[in-house]
Amino acid sequence: MTLELLLPRLMFEFDVTCLADVGANDGRTTAGLRKGGYSGEIVSFEPDPAAFSVLASRAATDLLWRTHQTAIGRERNEKSLILSAGPTLGSFLPPDENAIRHWNFVSEPLNSITVPVQRLDSILPELVDLSVLDRIFLKMDIQGWDLEAFAGATGLLEKIVIIQTNLSLKTIYDGQPTYREQLDVFEAAGFEPAGFFPWPIMDHNWALIDVRTVFVRQGLRSNSKGTDVKSLA
Numbered sequence: 001m002t003l004e005l006l007l008p009r010l011m012f013e014f015d016v017t018c019l020a021d022v023g024a025n026d027g028r029t030t031a032g033l034r035k036g037g038y039s040g041e042i043v044s045f046e047p048d049p050a051a052f053s054v055l056a057s058r059a060a061t062d063l064l065w066r067t068h069q070t071a072i073g074r075e076r077n078e079k080s081l082i083l084s085a086g087p088t089l090g091s092f093l094p095p096d097e098n099a100i101r102h103w104n105f106v107s108e109p110l111n112s113i114t115v116p117v118q119r120l121d122s123i124l125p126e127l128v129d130l131s132v133l134d135r136i137f138l139k140m141d142i143q144g145w146d147l148e149a150f151a152g153a154t155g156l157l158e159k160i161v162i163i164q165t166n167l168s169l170k171t172i173y174d175g176q177p178t179y180r181e182q183l184d185v186f187e188a189a190g191f192e193p194a195g196f197f198p199w200p201i202m203d204h205n206w207a208l209i210d211v212r213t214v215f216v217r218q219g220l221r222s223n224s225k226g227t228d229v230k231s232l233a
Contacts, residue, residue, distance in 0.1 A: 023142035121155030144176030
């Protein structure tokens, strides 16, 4: 099963009421979830002005899709966002020098901008009715910063039923956590993996670099009793 097929299935199985889209970029992947059948609230956060402009335009005709030009992190403040040639690779962390030398999808920083940072558990309840936050899908794609954003969601932890994040098996950004550290944090918070989806970019020896990963809350019962291998094919 592909990620594009798994996510709508899980969102249905676990009655997701709100998609918290952190690091939404231009909203393309979130629009795909809408097309996949999700009809509930979406709240997207993107600090990069260029990406946010496209995101806001994409969501403009969707009454249940809100967009906010801010980053999400551990504490409310302002930080310097490092922009690079890759339109989806803006990060609060500088790119690793070895990654720049070896992988053409990582480039030297172009410039940086100062952006606001909010805690998710502070801003999200201000934007939607509390009843909408009953079952949250936390989708994160923020270039080595995912654990910082997750630390800003602790007040909503009991409401989160699905998490999507990236596990970097190779160092892409200076100071980013290892994939083992990420796994430990999410498992300690009560989540277990539901799917691993490698990016189609590999190291020179075919080793994986980055894996999109989906977690579900441990012990949570879905709408169905389970599934067999054939139905996942």
